[in-house]
Amino acid sequence: xxxxxxxxxxxxxxxxxxxxxxxxxxxxxxxxxxxxxxxxxxxxxxxxxxxxxxxxxxxxxxxxxxxxxxxxxxxxxxxxxxxxxxxxxxxxxxxxxxxxxxxxxxxxxxxxxxxxxxxxxxxxxxxxxxxxxxxxxxxxxxxxxxxxxxxxxxxxxxxx
Numbered sequence: 001x002x003x004x005x006x007x008x009x010x011x012x013x014x015x016x017x018x019x020x021x022x023x024x025x026x027x028x029x030x031x032x033x034x035x036x037x038x039x040x041x042x043x044x045x046x047x048x049x050x051x052x053x054x055x056x057x058x059x060x061x062x063x064x065x066x067x068x069x070x071x072x073x074x075x076x077x078x079x080x081x082x083x084x085x086x087x088x089x090x091x092x093x094x095x096x097x098x099x100x101x102x103x104x105x106x107x108x109x110x111x112x113x114x115x116x117x118x119x120x121x122x123x124x125x126x127x128x129x130x131x132x133x134x135x136x137x138x139x140x141x142x143x144x145x146x147x148x149x150x151x152x153x154x155x156x157x158x159x160x
Contacts, residue, residue, distance in 0.1 A: 002121065004054055011097060018090070018098040024063040025050035025138075026108040027081060027145065028073065034127035035145055036115075037134060038070055041123035043094040046134040050103070059104040067108065071125055072116035075108035081144055082154030088139050101138065105154075 003011070010019060025048040028036040037046045051066035053059055060077045067075045085102040092098050115125050128134065130145040144154055152159035 002119065004052070006055055007052060016096040016098055018100060021099045021101050022053040022059075023050060023101045023103050024053060024059050024066060025103050025105045025140075026063050026067050026075060026077070027105065028067065028071070028075060028108045028110060030110075030127050032127070034129050035133060036071065036073075036125060036127050037136075038117075038122050039124040039126070040121045042121070045137045047137050048105075048140070053104075060106070063104070063106050063108070068113070069119045070117050070122050071113070072118060073113040074111045076111055077106040078109050079107040080153055081105045081107050082141075084138075084140065084154075091137060103138070105140070105144070 007021075028049060030036070036049065038049050039046050049067045049070045051062065051070070053062040057065070063077050064075060067073055082105045083103065084105065085100065087100075089101040089103060090098065091101065117125065130142070133145065141154060143159070
């Protein structure tokens with residue numbers, strides 16, 4: 001749904017300066033084990049369905065809300081696949097806003113819905129096989145998208 005009032009208020013105070021942004025992302029698979037990726041219309045490129053955690057939300061609540069807004073799918077988070085942050089997760093938006101994400105990445109199970117984004121940010125949704133996925137805006141480790149790691153979680157550069 002675009003930037004929330006909370007983040008707009010922060011941006012009014014700090015302009016384009018770097019802010020930390022707690023966020024979530026979801027790995028959503030179809031029955032052919034393809035992963036859903038989203039392309040935004042503002043030049044950001046491809047990403048997983050993702051977004052900021054709002055004040056008062058748990059990471060799981062934020063994930064369900066963001067995936068619904070960006071894809072039209074109702075999901076249940078089934079596993080914490082990893083937690084990411086640091087310099088590699090700094091991003092500058094096309095409008096100049098700088099963020100450093102702290103991302104809770106979840107595996108998800110689709111409960112209902114159809115691919116039909118509610119927000120106006122999404123211009124394309126497409127399922128890709130892990131070996132053919134597009135270059136992503138954030139550098140998630142490719143191993144995360146391979147199903148044989150489904151019992152492990154990824155932290156600080158390795159699976160546990």
